[in-house]
């Protein structure tokens with residue numbers, strides 16, 4: 354079956370060699386086999402996304418020799434889709450408002466000592482999970498800002514015990530979404546978290562094979578749970594290696610020296626980029 358893949362960069366900096374590898378990988382997994390290759394602009398975090406970086410994404414990918422389908426989906430054009438997904442989760446009773454500041458969470462973690470660690474750091478200690486409905490309503494009515502968190506235990510109880518997901522490189526996994534604890538799925542300055550947006554978008558775009566870096570492999574446990582809760586189709590995954598610098602450190606957007614832009618200005622050809630990152 355020909356695959357539908359996507360490359361989903363965030364326009365928060367210049368693309369670097371790691372992005373080139375990810376884009377070539379997604380392209381190869383689809384277009385190379387008669388499938389479809391899409392691009393998605395992940396600009397849900399409006400505080401960091403810039404139009405100039407979005408334009409540069411298209412320019413750099415075209416320079417690399419890639420072609421993709423139009424129109425390109427831009428997350429900031431589809432907030433209603435993410436709101437609808439959150440409303441569905443809300444209706445299932447698996448979200449709760451969290452009023453904690455970062456500071457309060459940190460203090461609580463220090464107080465409790467030995468807080469369990471997730472892939473992204475210490476887990477949320479659950480301070481707001483058991484607040485009464487009356488207190489929640491009162492605080493919201495008083496204008497307090499809040500984030501929406503997933504009550505992961507409740508969510509787990511809403512779906513079959515054994516939800517699995519398949520990665521073409523790493524094998525088949527039984528979903529372990531609790532490793533992230535009660536994650537934030539929306540906050541006041543972002544209408545939905547990456548986790549919500551990505552599962553909604555992949556479903557709406559008909560993605561059959563999600564290709565992305567290994568750093569996001571743990572997040573897939575949570576994505577699989579969200580797909581089950583939202584009744585979304587389940588793609589397969591191919592998490593690929595990350596491109597690192599000569600010290601073995603993964604490239605970051607602020608690492609300007611390896612941006613495709615500076616390499617191009619330094620006279621690199623698209624073929625040299627392909628050779629530098631290795632085959633997909």
Ligand code: GLU
Pocket residue numbers: 360361362363395551564565569
């Ligand atoms: N926007 C994410 C990033 O730039 C990619 C997420 C994904 O492919 O699922 O790292």
